[in-house]
Amino acid sequence: MTQEAEPEVERITATAGDIAAINLESARQRSWNRFWRTPELPGVAELIVEQEQMTAQFIGDLAAFDRLETLANELIRAEPLSARAALIAAQVACSTHRFAQARESLVQAVACGAPADAAERLLLTLDQATGEKLNAVLATRRARAARPDRWDERLPLGALLADLGHFDEADRTYSQALRDYPDVSPFPLASLCFQLGVLWGEVVAQPQAELAARWYRTAIDYLPCYVKARVHLAEIYLDQGRTDDARGLLVPALQSGDPEVSWRLADIAASAGDADEAALHLALARTGFEALVAKHPRAFADHAVEFYLSSGSEPARALELARLNLSNRPTLRAYEQARCAALAAGEADTAANWSADACERWSGIAAFRGSPLAQHFAAADPTPLEHTHVRT
Amino acid sequence: MSDHIDGPRSIGDPSIDLTDLFAFISPDNPARTVFAADVFPSAGSSAVFSDAVNHAIVARRVTVAGLGDAAKFQAGAQEIRFDFRFDRLEAQPGSKAGARPVQHGTCTLPGGQTLRFVVNDERGAATPDGVFRVFAGLRSDPFLLAWLVGELKPFQNLLEHDNVLCFLVEFDTQRVLNPGQGSLFGVIAETTPVPKAGSLVGHQVTRFDWVGRTEQTNVRLNNARVKGDDLRDLWNQQTPFAIAPEFAPIFRKRLVDSLHEYDLRDGKEDWSAGQLAASANVFLDDFLLIDVARPTTDTSYLEIEKSTLNGRPHQSGGGRTVNTRDIDILLTWIVNRDREPLQGGATRATKLGLNTFPYLAPPNTELQTVAESVALNAPADKVWALIGPFGAMWHPLIAEIRLTGAGAGQLRTVESIDGKRIIERLDAADHARRQYRYSGVSGMGASNYTGTLEVAPNGEGSSVTWRVQYLSDGQPTIIIRTIVATLQKVGLESLKKRFG
Numbered sequence: 001m002t003q004e005a006e007p008e009v010e011r012i013t014a015t016a017g018d019i020a021a022i023n024l025e026s027a028r029q030r031s032w033n034r035f036w037r038t039p040e041l042p043g044v045a046e047l048i049v050e051q052e053q054m055t056a057q058f059i060g061d062l063a064a065f066d067r068l069e070t071l072a073n074e075l076i077r078a079e080p081l082s083a084r085a086a087l088i089a090a091q092v093a094c095s096t097h098r099f100a101q102a103r104e105s106l107v108q109a110v111a112c113g114a115p116a117d118a119a120e121r122l123l124l125t126l127d128q129a130t131g132e133k134l135n136a137v138l139a140t141r142r143a144r145a146a147r148p149d150r151w152d153e154r155l156p157l158g159a160l161l162a163d164l165g166h167f168d169e170a171d172r173t174y175s176q177a178l179r180d181y182p183d184v185s186p187f188p189l190a191s192l193c194f195q196l197g198v199l200w201g202e203v204v205a206q207p208q209a210e211l212a213a214r215w216y217r218t219a220i221d222y223l224p225c226y227v228k229a230r231v232h233l234a235e236i237y238l239d240q241g242r243t244d245d246a247r248g249l250l251v252p253a254l255q256s257g258d259p260e261v262s263w264r265l266a267d268i269a270a271s272a273g274d275a276d277e278a279a280l281h282l283a284l285a286r287t288g289f290e291a292l293v294a295k296h297p298r299a300f301a302d303h304a305v306e307f308y309l310s311s312g313s314e315p316a317r318a319l320e321l322a323r324l325n326l327s328n329r330p331t332l333r334a335y336e337q338a339r340c341a342a343l344a345a346g347e348a349d350t351a352a353n354w355s356a357d358a359c360e361r362w363s364g365i366a367a368f369r370g371s372p373l374a375q376h377f378a379a380a381d382p383t384p385l386e387h388t389h390v391r392t
Numbered sequence: 393m394s395d396h397i398d399g400p401r402s403i404g405d406p407s408i409d410l411t412d413l414f415a416f417i418s419p420d421n422p423a424r425t426v427f428a429a430d431v432f433p434s435a436g437s438s439a440v441f442s443d444a445v446n447h448a449i450v451a452r453r454v455t456v457a458g459l460g461d462a463a464k465f466q467a468g469a470q471e472i473r474f475d476f477r478f479d480r481l482e483a484q485p486g487s488k489a490g491a492r493p494v495q496h497g498t499c500t501l502p503g504g505q506t507l508r509f510v511v512n513d514e515r516g517a518a519t520p521d522g523v524f525r526v527f528a529g530l531r532s533d534p535f536l537l538a539w540l541v542g543e544l545k546p547f548q549n550l551l552e553h554d555n556v557l558c559f560l561v562e563f564d565t566q567r568v569l570n571p572g573q574g575s576l577f578g579v580i581a582e583t584t585p586v587p588k589a590g591s592l593v594g595h596q597v598t599r600f601d602w603v604g605r606t607e608q609t610n611v612r613l614n615n616a617r618v619k620g621d622d623l624r625d626l627w628n629q630q631t632p633f634a635i636a637p638e639f640a641p642i643f644r645k646r647l648v649d650s651l652h653e654y655d656l657r658d659g660k661e662d663w664s665a666g667q668l669a670a671s672a673n674v675f676l677d678d679f680l681l682i683d684v685a686r687p688t689t690d691t692s693y694l695e696i697e698k699s700t701l702n703g704r705p706h707q708s709g710g711g712r713t714v715n716t717r718d719i720d721i722l723l724t725w726i727v728n729r730d731r732e733p734l735q736g737g738a739t740r741a742t743k744l745g746l747n748t749f750p751y752l753a754p755p756n757t758e759l760q761t762v763a764e765s766v767a768l769n770a771p772a773d774k775v776w777a778l779i780g781p782f783g784a785m786w787h788p789l790i791a792e793i794r795l796t797g798a799g800a801g802q803l804r805t806v807e808s809i810d811g812k813r814i815i816e817r818l819d820a821a822d823h824a825r826r827q828y829r830y831s832g833v834s835g836m837g838a839s840n841y842t843g844t845l846e847v848a849p850n851g852e853g854s855s856v857t858w859r860v861q862y863l864s865d866g867q868p869t870i871i872i873r874t875i876v877a878t879l880q881k882v883g884l885e886s887l888k889k890r891f892g
Contacts (some may be wrong), residue, residue, distance in 0.1 A: 013586055015405060015442040016480045018493075023407055026436030033553070033759045034434060036861060041550060070763065070857075077848065149625050184444040184585065184600070185405035 012178070014186040017223040024054055024187075035071070039078040045071060046084070049091050056095075058187055060227030060256030065296055068092045083112035090122055097298035099130050099328060128160055131331040134365070138164065145173070151182055158195060162203050163331070165366030170199055186222040193219035194229050201236065205370035209236050220249075227253045231260045234268075243268050259288025263307055270311075286312060293321065301325040305337055315344035326354070332362045336372055406432045407442040408600040411556055412535050413449070413581045415680050416688040416713040418562060419747040425569065425684050426751060427451070427474065428560035428714070429581035429603070430533070435555045437758045439530060440495050441478035441511065445600065446584045447559050449474045451569070452633055454578040454681065460703035461666040463674050465681065467578050467633045472569065475500040476528060476559045477586065478511065499526045499561065502568065516560075516750060523567050528559040531752035532743040534714040538736030539723065542616050544657050546737035553742050555755040562749060565684050575686075576696070578679030580604045580632040601628050604678035605694075606718040612675060612726075613643065615650040635676060647672035654726040662729040670701055671726075682711035690715045694725060714745030714752055759840065762873055763859040764880040770891035772854035776826040776847045779856070779887070782818045787883045803833065816843070838862035838872050856887060 014020075028051040035044045048071055056064035072092040075085040086109035093102035103126060110119050120140070127137045141160055145153040154177040161170035174196050181189060193215045201212025216233035219226055230249045237246035247268050253261045266281035289307050292300040301321040308318035322341035326334045335358035342351035355373050362368045411430045418424040427449045432439050441447070451472040458464035477500075481493035495511040501524050509517035512529035519525075533554040540547045565571060582602035609624045623646060630636060635643065648668055655663045663671065674697050681696045682688065688711035696710035712718060717739070724734045743753035768775055779786050783795040783804055792807040802818040814835035819842070821828040826848070832841030841862040848855050858880045862872060 013444045015407065015444045018481055019407075019440050019443060020405070022438050022440055022481075023405075023432070023435075023442075026439040027406055027432075027434065028436075029758070030434045030436040030554075032761060033861075036761050036859070037552075037759070038548075038550075070765070073848070073855075077846075183405055184408060184442055 011218070011221065012181055012189060013184065014189055014222060015184050017186050017190075017221075017225065020186050020223065021059060021225045024051060024059070027051060028055060032067075035074075039074055045075050045088050049088055049095075053095055054187055057228070058190065058223055058226055060225075060253065060258040060261075062256075062258060062292060065096050065299065068095060081112065083109050083114040086112055087114045087118060087122070094122060094126055094129070095299070096296045097129070097328060099126055099298075102126055125156070128156065128163075129331075130329040131334075131361075134160070134164060149182075151177065151180060152188070155188070155191060155195065158199075162195075162199050163333075163367060165368070165370060167199065167204050171196070174199070190219040190223035190226050190229065193222065194226070194232070197229070197232060201232065209239065212236060224252075227256045227258050227261065231258070231264055234264050238264065238267055238271065243271055257288065259285040259292065259307070260303065262288060263311055266311055282311060297321075297324060298328045301328070302334070302337060305341055309341060309344055315341065315346075319345040319347065319350075330357075330361065332358065332365070332367055332371060332373075335362070339373065405442065406435070407439070407557065408445050408583045409433060410581055410583055410601045410603045411533070412606070413579065413603045413680050414534075414712050414714055414716075414751075415451075415577075415579045415682040416711045417565075417684065417709060418749075418751075419713075420749065422687075423565055424562050425565045425682075426560065426562045427579060428558055428751065430531075430535075430556035430558050430752075431583065432557040433533075433554070434551075435530060435557055437530070437555070437755065438492070439555070439557055440481065441476075441497065441528065441557055441559075443478050443480050444586055445478075446586050447476040447478075447581070448584065449559075449561065449579065449581045450632065451577045451579045452679070453574045454576045454679070455574065456576070456700055456705075459700055461670040463670045463697075463700045465576075465578065465674065465677050465679075465697075465700070467677070467679065472502045472577075473500075474502070474526075474561045476526075478528070497528050497559075499524075499528075499559075501561075514750060514754075523564045525562045525749060526560065527750035529557070529750075530555050530755040531558045531750070532741070532754060532756050534741050534743075534745050534752055536717055536736070536738060536741040537719060538738035539719055541611055541719070541723075544723070544727070546735065549736075549738040549741065551741070552738075553756045553759060558750070558752050560750055560752070562751075569684055571684050576681065576683045578604070578633065578677075578681055580679050582632060599629055599631070602630075602632050604632065604680050605675070606712070606722060608675065608678045611722070612650050613646055615653055617653050618646065618649045620646060620649075633677075633679065635678075640676065644672055644676055647675050651675075651726055654723075655729075657727050660728065660731075662727075662731055667701070667729075674701060680710075680712055683709045685709070688713055690717070691721070693718050693721050698725060698730070715740070757863050759861055759863055760873060761859065761861045762876045762880065763857065764877070764884055765855055765857040766884040766888050767850055767853060767855045768887060768891040769853045771852075772826055772847045772849045775854050775856060775887065775891060776823070778890075779845065779847070780821075780823060780826060780828070782821065782828060782830070786886070787879075788886045789879060789882050804830075806835075832862070836862065836872065836875075853891075856884060858884060 031044055031048045031051055034041060035048060049068065052064040052068050055061045069092060072089045075088055079085045086105050090102045090105035090109055093105055106119060106122055124137055124140060127133050138160055141157040144150055145157045154173055158170045158173040161173060174192055178192055197212045197215035197219065200208050200215065213233055213236045216229045219229040230253045234246040234249045250261050250265050262281045262285035266278045266285060269278035269281060285307060289304040293304050302325045305318045305322045305325065308314040319341040322338040326338040335354055339351045339354050342354060358373050368374050409431055411433050414428040416426055418426050429449055431447065452470065453468040455466050457466040476497055478495055478497040481495055484491055484494050497509050497511055499507045499509065501507060507517050507519055507524060507526055509526055509528060516525050516527035533551050533556045535551055537550045538547055569577065580602055583600045584598060609627055613623050613627055623643065626639065627643065651668050651671055655661060683696060683706065686709035688709035690713050692708035692710055693712045693716045695708045696706040699706040720735050724730055727734060742756055745751055745753055778784060782802055783793050785793055789809055790806055791809045794805045796803040800818055800820055804816050806814045812835065815833040816830045817833050819829040819831055827844065827846040829842065829844050832838065843860045846857045860876045
């Protein structure tokens with residue numbers, strides 16, 4: 001799949017990114033104050049979940065996950081038998097990729113009378129994240145996205161289509177969502193542009209870096225504080241030798257504490273021959289990843305695997321974390337990553353076993369045909385494949 | 393809430409979400425009228441207006457076109473419109489890095505004249521002839537919601553300490569509204585997208601939100617006890633003063649069903665079918681009515697509608713002042729048709745409104761929360777045995793504790809190792825749940841200072857959570873926060889050393 005034409009990047013009118021970020025932080029803090037005063041206040045805990053997830057996703061403040069766990073624990077203490085406490089516990093567990101726990105809490109929430117729509121929405125997220133019943137998930141996602149006034153359902157539909165290898169339809173879904181956007185918040189717009197960047201830069205079989213870069217730039221234009229978009233764009237610039245541009249993107253994002261920023265700054269310093277600065281940033285990245293993995297192992301295992309397979313240079317640690325990730329969610333990408341980690345750690349048998357498992361489980365989907373795992377089977381060649389960068 | 397978070401779409405960007413609309417005769421000058429509207433429910437102290445939204449307050453002259461069961465308010469075609477737009481943020485000239493940026497705005501007045509202002513400047517801005525004066529900025533939320541409406545149960549004010557972003561215009565009634573041609577007006581507020589010249593892409597919606605009378609969406613249209621789809625987004629997309637004819641029957645039926653359900657809440661039927669239908673028709677024409685030739689008071693809200701439905705001329709200016717207890721008034725009317733006053737669990741909002749410009753009270757100070765927790769490799773009971781007694785000496789920064797009294801109300805005087813003295817009162821202790829609450833009496837430089845210490849089982853071990861909330865009172869927030877956070881961190885780390 002290729003897209004030759006320039007993407008439609010005319011900016012839709014949206015609240016300026018700095019205003020939106022200030023207002024998110026303002027509303028988030030206010031919500032917490034309301035929650036601490038009256039935890040059972042209807043809607044407040046639910047709002048905090050949304051605000052903290054946005055803070056993690058867009059501002060790169062990963063302490064949001066700690067705060068979410070506090071929220072879930074406090075709510076369960078305040079309302080141990082309520083459906084909303086169980087549903088929020090499930091949402092929080094899901095956000096830190098504790099999928100089994102999330103399913104348990106969701107079952108409890110449904111038994112206590114949680115709203116059917118919210119329960120179905122979370123179940124879809126869980127099934128999609130863990131690669132369960134994807135055909136059924138796709139059918140339900142399509143139906144939900146077709147409902148009027150459910151614009152927000154199009155993003156997870158696009159992501160699922162991309163995961164399954166339906167790249168054209170994923171692109172159409174995202175592009176249509178951009179055209180139909182009914183709000184002025186820049187967060188969903190930035191997210192859409194970011195997803196389009198990932199689609200064209202990392203998911204399709206033949207990535208198109210320039211196209212991806214354009215979407216990442218648009219995402220940052222909507223939301224200058226969008227750390228993930230900055231990191232992804234910096235990776236492209238780094239590949240293109242534009243180290244100053246990459247550095248310019250990353251330095252303002254350092255304050256977020258996201259270790260991926262330090263990791264890429266280490267790469268930039270290394271490419272410029274500054275070993276001391278590279279070592280400093282690498283140490284910061286390593287400390288950051290280990291701190292995240294210690295607190296939320298399942299949520300950050302796959303990110304840390306990528307680090308340890310490349311600049312982090314610890315294949316054994318990468319394999320350990322890849323194994324954890326695979327056991328938590330046996331998706332095609334998790335298999336791809338785990339296989340790379342096993343090969344890097346010199347465990348060819350383990351890699352072969354995982355390849356076979358992946359083939360049995362995923363060969364039926366379109367995305368498998370473009371996967372390194374499929375190439376491995378087609379070639380029937382035991383030569384280890386190069387590590388393929390897998391963004392999860 | 394009045395119109396707070398009134399639909400799925402509003403949850404996307406709170407700064408486009410209209411919460412309330414007010415229209416009243418200025419208590420400071422009866423020759424002037426005030427229109428005010430609020431956006432951003434539960435805005436934090438740093439909240440600012442969206443630069444992508446047009447905020448408008450619109451009035452139309454209204455006539456009474458029917459009385460009793462034929463009650464009808466007919467709005468004219470001519471609009472008197474006030475449009476507020478806000479700029480992007482600017483750094484204050486000469487300010488240090490990290491200083492709060494400033495936001496400017498522009499109000500377009502009827503006739504096209506524009507007036508520039510600075511957000512949060514309490515003096516506002518006025519036209520040279522003094523006819524118009526405008527304000528925009530963060531204020532204490534004047535709305536009082538002291539009910540669990542679904543259960544019709546009085547409750548504490550759910551919006552206590554909340555702030556909103558307010559935009560407001562005060563003007564010379566005679567010169568702007570010319571009441572000689574008719575003094576009854578319908579008023580609405582709306583948020584709409586700012587059009588982008590020459591754009592090929594754009595919003596599918598023409599309006600994000602609008603508000604007329606209190607609680608059209610959250611109470612009347614979205615009554616949780618009436619089955620049916622959530623109509624709030626559909627309602628928000630209607631054109632004020634001109635509900636689409638194809639949707640009017642849907643909204644009318646929902647209003648009738650909802651009002652009937654409210655009528656039966658107290659087990660008595662106070663409304664006949666004809667009266668309910670008439671009331672639904674009046675609420676369907678959703679604009680805030682004000683008669684600028686008559687006085688508006690804190691109790692005159694809905695009087696125009698009620699008198700008209702009762703088949704007689706109205707007596708007051710109606711409108712809605714910032715101190716109106718509108719939910720009490722509304723519930724009393726729709727539940728028992730004013731047979732018996734219903735009163736919520738609080739009688740005033742966090743702060744009473746002002747009698748002078750800008751009428752809404754200054755914003756509430758943000759309640760600060762500092763919370764720390766630690767996971768320990770020891771059973772909860774064992775940890776509680778050490779730290780649970782209110783006078784327990786376990787904190788390394790505390791040199792001495794003296795207790796006065798016993799049980800709830802007990803005082804502890806804490807001497808820190810650096811010589812500070814803090815006095816705290818035990819509010820409640822629940823040893824079964826391994827939790828106690830206390831409040832500060834003196835020594836912390838903060839008001840409303842409360843703390844909670846709690847131990848909970850955590851797998852085979854336990855977790856200790858220590859949470860403190862306060863309002864800054866004399867000292868900068870950051871200083872108190874640092875003191876509290878240090879106390880918490882050092883204390884909890886000492887438990888980690890002790891229990892692992």
